[in-house]
Amino acid sequence: MDDPRRRVPRTDALLGDPRLAEAADRLGRARVKAAVQEQQGAVRAGAPAPDDWAAAVLAALPRTASSLRPVLNATGVVLHTNLGRAPLGPAAVEAVAAAAGYTDVEFDLTTGARARRGRGTLAALLRAVPDAEDALVVNNGAAALVLATTALAAGREVVVSRGEMVEIGDGFRLPDLIASTGARLREVGTTNRTHLRDYDDGVDEDTGCVLKVHPSNFRVEGFTSSVEVDALAGLGVPVVVDVGSGLLAPDPLLPDEPDVASALRAGADLVTCSGDKLLGGPQAGLVLGRRGTVERLRRHPLARALRVDKTTLAALEATLEGPLTPAWRALRTSSDELRRRAESLAAALGGGEVVPSAGAVGGGGAPGVELPGWAVALPEVVAPRLRAGTPPVVARVEGGRCLVDLRCIEPADDAVLAGAVRAAVEG
Numbered sequence: 119m120d121d122p123r124r125r126v127p128r129t130d131a132l133l134g135d136p137r138l139a140e141a142a143d144r145l146g147r148a149r150v151k152a153a154v155q156e157q158q159g160a161v162r163a164g165a166p167a168p169d170d171w172a173a174a175v176l177a178a179l180p181r182t183a184s185s186l187r188p189v190l191n192a193t194g195v196v197l198h199t200n201l202g203r204a205p206l207g208p209a210a211v212e213a214v215a216a217a218a219g220y221t222d223v224e225f226d227l228t229t230g231a232r233a234r235r236g237r238g239t240l241a242a243l244l245r246a247v248p249d250a251e252d253a254l255v256v257n258n259g260a261a262a263l264v265l266a267t268t269a270l271a272a273g274r275e276v277v278v279s280r281g282e283m284v285e286i287g288d289g290f291r292l293p294d295l296i297a298s299t300g301a302r303l304r305e306v307g308t309t310n311r312t313h314l315r316d317y318d319d320g321v322d323e324d325t326g327c328v329l330k331v332h333p334s335n336f337r338v339e340g341f342t343s344s345v346e347v348d349a350l351a352g353l354g355v356p357v358v359v360d361v362g363s364g365l366l367a368p369d370p371l372l373p374d375e376p377d378v379a380s381a382l383r384a385g386a387d388l389v390t391c392s393g394d395k396l397l398g399g400p401q402a403g404l405v406l407g408r409r410g411t412v413e414r415l416r417r418h419p420l421a422r423a424l425r426v427d428k429t430t431l432a433a434l435e436a437t438l439e440g441p442l443t444p445a446w447r448a449l450r451t452s453s454d455e456l457r458r459r460a461e462s463l464a465a466a467l468g469g470g471e472v473v474p475s476a477g478a479v480g481g482g483g484a485p486g487v488e489l490p491g492w493a494v495a496l497p498e499v500v501a502p503r504l505r506a507g508t509p510p511v512v513a514r515v516e517g518g519r520c521l522v523d524l525r526c527i528e529p530a531d532d533a534v535l536a537g538a539v540r541a542a543v544e545g
């Protein structure tokens with residue numbers, strides 16, 4: 119009966135340990151107690167008793183009160199949707215923390231009266247896109263589309279090219295989304311070719327708006343034709359352009375990616391996009407465009423159901439005004455830098471082949487664009503061990519190998535990554 123493995127301390131005694139008491143203050147007593155009981159149960163079931171029980175329980179606890187775990191993205195895919203798309207930069211993180219308590223999000227501190235919600239963020243958006251007369255922020259890109267089509271075309275028709283009837287990802291299909299708003303879809307043209315006369319034939323007194331969608335996740339090549347925004351703007355009905363990724367102005371790195379400013383300058387009434395793709399900010403949907411049209415959306419009852427919270431507004435403003443975002447730093451990281459860092463990682467591991475590795479924009483955007491770079495190639499069996507490590511590292515499994523690509527790793531995290539990879543390689 120004196121088997122030391124069976125000596126299990128009492129729950130209260132463990133919870134009284136100052137380290138676990140401090141953890142309970144941070145994470146909640148129930149979570150710490152559950153971790154204590156799990157450790158006790160494991161030892162009773164035959165696992166070796168830890169030398170330091172409190173330390174073992176602490177090691178099993180999450181770092182924060184959320185079960186979401188920070189991971190190192192070693193996939194080379196910058197806007198990885200399963201990993202939360204764009205990572206917020208330090209300026210946005212600081213703004214989120216500062217806005218998390220009571221804030222003047224909808225309050226004027228001078229007059230003491232109610233003020234327009236998120237006015238600072240809207241002002242930053244209009245500074246970033248001077249071609250827009252007004253702007254609105256909603257929950258995500260899909261919400262922006264829903265609000266635009268509902269406010270402009272519920273009970274009426276939305277005219278869309280057959281070449282733009284896209285599925286964005288995870289079963290999100292544009293035709294289904296529009297049908298859910300009570301607007302009827304009027305498809306014009308064909309999959310590969312749609313002409314201005316097709317739109318012209320489709321537009322009548324029942325038209326609520328013409329919608330142009332950027333088919334962001336595929337490319338049609340060959341005998342193709344589509345109608346540019348400036349031609350659609352002459353049809354005499356509101357033109358809504360979903361550019362998808364949130365590129366605010368043209369960028370030479372992604373020459374085929376449509377941007378908000380160009381669509382507005384070409385005559386779009388409204389442009390919608392996401393906040394957490396190429397904008398590099400929080401999950402949000404942006405609507406920019408003509409004053410009267412944006413106002414119609416703002417006044418629609420649905421706008422209230424799609425609005426964002428103060429932390430999103432704070433992160434978005436900081437992203438718009440702040441320094442280069444982590445997503446853009448990753449997109450712009452040179453092949454030479456990646457090779458140098460991959461070689462350092464391989465040296466730290468005492469092995470591992472440094473191989474060419476193409477990064478991707480991700481988030482369903484820029485499907486044809488390959489970002490040249492380098493990665494450390496390891497045996498495929500390392501990949502699950504990397505995911506199980508602390509911190510978890512998500513690498514790319516390709517051609518029977520595990521590729522560790524440093525593009526989306528902050529250079530300051532290279533040493534942490536090296537430690538995690540070494541642990542995984544050593545098993």
Ligand SMILES: *Cc1c(COP(=O)(O)O)cnc(C)c1O
Nearest residue numbers: 258259260286332334361362392
């Ligand atoms: C991503 C995307 C959407 C959906 O945006 P979410 O922010 O994911 O809701 C809509 N349209 C296009 C063209 C997109 O690329």
